[in-house]
Amino acid sequence: MKTKLSNGLADPVKINRGGVRLNHQKTTNFSEKLAALSPKKVYIPLNMHIGAECKPTVKVSDQVKVGQLIADSEAFVSSPIHASISGIIKSIQIADINHSGSTTQIIEIESDGKMTPYENLTVPQINSREDFLLEVRKSGLVGLGGAGFPTSVKLTLEDNEVDILIANGAECEPYITVDDYKMRFCNEDILDAMRAIMKWLGIPNGIIAIEDNKMEAANILLKKLNQEPQKYADIKIVIMNSVYPKGMEKLVIYNTTGRIVPGGKLPKDVGCVVMNTTSLAELGKYLRTGMPLVNKSITVAGSAVSNPQNVDVPIGSLISDLLAFAGLKDKPDLVMMGGPMMGIALSSLENPVLKQNNAILAMLRNEFQLANESNCIRCAKCIDVCPMQLQPTSLVRAIKKNQIEQAKNDGLLTCMECGSCDYICPAKIPLVQYLRFGKKQK
């Protein structure tokens, strides 16, 4: 079924194969003003991003204000961390978040209840590409779609290396509506950030990629573009059909430009840089106000939640506080960070919200399905849905026989763990779990 597009919206150039149609479950309400969580305490881990862990720049019992730098790193691949509430540093301790097997330093801040912004924050003055990249670094921005890759590193590009900036507003995971919210209500920040990136990095084209279940957001953006056609001449909107996992970086690039990112390569190798719309909105806000990334809009939803909504959450707030704020109907059986297809199940609610989190879902037992492995019947549904054109059943067969080499030859490392094969499997085999296991083997 094809959505009729209004003038100015573009069809995808190519459509990837595979994927699954999911029940979108985007039940959160949209109101322009988000409810804000004001926690008594926040616990800010210093390894939220991909790259080097930050070192604290504050000491226990220091006074901090919102937006003040509390941790930074000398390393290139890293991202500074700022206080998300005003108050006093209670402790700096080492802990393992969600039993991930690796420990990190965690700064605990006790709120003074005032949320005073840090007075030394100024609106960035940018005169050159170097200034721009420095400001992006200072904003503490990381890939907010979930990857947590430092934005300043992503945008450090060579001259003419990239000719297309893609704003990824696909948001293909069910339940999550953060990007949708940002596109509806923070679209000026998104467009400003796109224009700034295109200007300072010399990228001639901009594309906003949106799934057709968010036509309202697309039309709002289109209206904005049409109001000032001169200013936004280089930006166009591409409407993709909403088939999970359309929002994956490689698929967004393929759908909007027809370019194929080779296995093991980066988007910039085919001249693209992809940024999540929420990241762009935060960058736009930083360029406008100078306030670094201290708050995150989080979709709180799932059958255990009484009021599914997007909440403005200071980074480091405890998930238990956030769930209490949105209200719980019943004790949840499964709580996850992120969407239901790729989200990480939490072992404890006493975990902090991270920079790159975009959803906290609390589900009752009847809302999610656990794997219950039986014999593979070779129905080949997993092959049909794999957007990476792999044969999950054959890969898992090889992994089970410990033929890792064989699996890798057949493209095991191309797997993005999107979960489509696992979702569709009638034998209820935990394919993704096997594939993850295989990818970790030598």
Next chain:
Amino acid sequence: MSAKTPEQNHLIIASSPHLRCHRTTTSVMGNVLIALLPIVIATAFIYGCRVLLSVAVASITAILAEFLIQKAMKRKQTIQDLSCIVTAVILVLNLPLDFPFWQLIVGTIFAIVVVKAAFGGLGQNFANPAVTTRIVLVSAFASSFAKNSEPLARALHLSNSVMDSSSSATVLVLLKAGTDSNELCTLRDLFFGIQRTTAIGETCAIAILLGGLYLLFRKIIKWYIPISYIGTVAVLSFLFGGFSIQFMLYHLFSGGLLFSAFFMATDYTTSPLTNKGKFIFGIGLGILTSIIRFWSNLPEGVSFAILTMNILTPHIDRFTKEKPFGTEFNKQTDL
């Protein structure tokens, strides 16, 4: 971090994805059984209760055989996935009407224990249990196949002299013997099931098509195998039948072609994984079926064609693997 209260430890930890679709192996097999229903009903109507009796005997035997062999091999019980009943029903539809019950029971046990369980159970067998069993039964109990069933409806056509003069030959045998098509039962009879066949399931083309369309509609099977198989036989019988459309249609609607194309060749376990592989598989089936029908001294080639292609399936799979996304590098695409 604050101390964990006991109730928080009740959270379920699982690897993503946390959503899974509702289709299960049982529902897949259940859908196949639903698709077989029109054929069972139509043949029961044409031949009488004997069909239902055979289905019941074979199903009960299959369930018991599966239950006991899984117990004996200390494997997880799998009778609830309904696959053994699918095997039993398809086997019955592959046999003549008055096939002796004891031979049917032997066949069913052979299908479940030797062809399926011995190779690792559902999804592991390399050959289609119903097809293999049919071939074994044809060799072992040839006399049970020689005597053809006579449709109830045939009584209505007693006046037809051809029917009387060739009372024990099926349409394909007659065609092979060079009988003029005009003297055979009409195409309409073939289509609606008023004909004599070796196997019960071949009788009523319209019921088979109904079941096949249901499978396609419910996305249980894909069109690649049935279409490429039937298409290949159509083309070959048209070419070698002296460009006679009538001859071609007789070939399409008689013998086990339609039934196997939709219900046996499409068996997940014994057919290739990829769409390309399925297409090649279907063409191979069509060629083998036609060769056997035209030039061998067997009247029917479907079973042997399917068994042969089953054996080739792993090789087809190996050569039809798709290249992973990103294998072809392409930067120069216009915006």
